[in-house]
Amino acid sequence: MLKFFYNAAPNPMKIALLLEELGLPYEAIPVDTRRGQQFAPEFLAVNPNAKVPAIVDGDVTVFDSNAILLFLADREKRFVCTDMAGSERAETLSWLMFIATGIGPFSGQSVHFRHMAPEPKTYALNRYDYEANRHWGVLEKHLANRAFIVGDAYSVVDMAFWGWARLLPFVLGTGDATWVAYPHTKRLLDHINARPAAQRAEALKSRHSFKTEMDSDARKFMFPQNERLADNT
Numbered sequence: 001m002l003k004f005f006y007n008a009a010p011n012p013m014k015i016a017l018l019l020e021e022l023g024l025p026y027e028a029i030p031v032d033t034r035r036g037q038q039f040a041p042e043f044l045a046v047n048p049n050a051k052v053p054a055i056v057d058g059d060v061t062v063f064d065s066n067a068i069l070l071f072l073a074d075r076e077k078r079f080v081c082t083d084m085a086g087s088e089r090a091e092t093l094s095w096l097m098f099i100a101t102g103i104g105p106f107s108g109q110s111v112h113f114r115h116m117a118p119e120p121k122t123y124a125l126n127r128y129d130y131e132a133n134r135h136w137g138v139l140e141k142h143l144a145n146r147a148f149i150v151g152d153a154y155s156v157v158d159m160a161f162w163g164w165a166r167l168l169p170f171v172l173g174t175g176d177a178t179w180v181a182y183p184h185t186k187r188l189l190d191h192i193n194a195r196p197a198a199q200r201a202e203a204l205k206s207r208h209s210f211k212t213e214m215d216s217d218a219r220k221f222m223f224p225q226n227e228r229l230a231d232n233t
Helices: 010-022 065-076 087-116 122-145 156-165 168-172 175-181 183-193 196-207 216-222 226-231
Strands: 002-006 026-030 054-057 060-063
Touching: 002 010, 010 065, 010 087, 010 156, 010 196, 026 196, 054 065, 060 065, 065 087, 065 156, 087 122, 087 156, 087 168, 122 168, 122 183, 156 168, 156 183, 168 175, 175 183, 183 196, 216 226
Parallel strands: 002 026
Antiparallel strands: 002 054, 054 060
8 A cells, every 4th residue: 555654734735635636545654743753764764855745655655745746647647637748748847846846945935934933034034925925926827817727627736736825824924815915826725625635635634643832842853954053152
């Protein structure tokens, strides 16, 4: 059975959604990053980058959420264009990588500097908040006249979007007012949220308990770079 290493963060939840949409049997294996479980030798053997998600299916191992999405969709020939030389496949790769290299990283850094980083953080927060809004604005404009991100059907690109879009008010710090600025984003998010697979994916979080406290130990595991600051004091 496929093993799915996960926590409740946006990137693993994309994979939970795809697994549920595909109806693939899988074993959900929790990796509590606030307890440092991502650095356990057993997990590093799966992903040497010490991040979730990752999957192991027989002798196949894949890590990085967008790589997993593409690998599974291609293998199952569902939720993805399989014409490797076609324009829709090219568009799929373009928007999937846009989410992988733009939406995800800038949203993540916006969350970090808005909610986690110590002061002073004005410059960094302005930088990442601006870029997060800019990237989401590109996607909002793209969705203005289309139901889905690529082509005329729901795909892995929309699943990649869903992982982060669920948290957009938290990412931008704008609460319910977020959806005034991003109505087309909200429309697609609502469409995906209504799917039974999305509801099953959300329910996955209740199978295991993850540490919620951001105490000193959690900060050490989540932000190991801060140890360098301590060494310089």
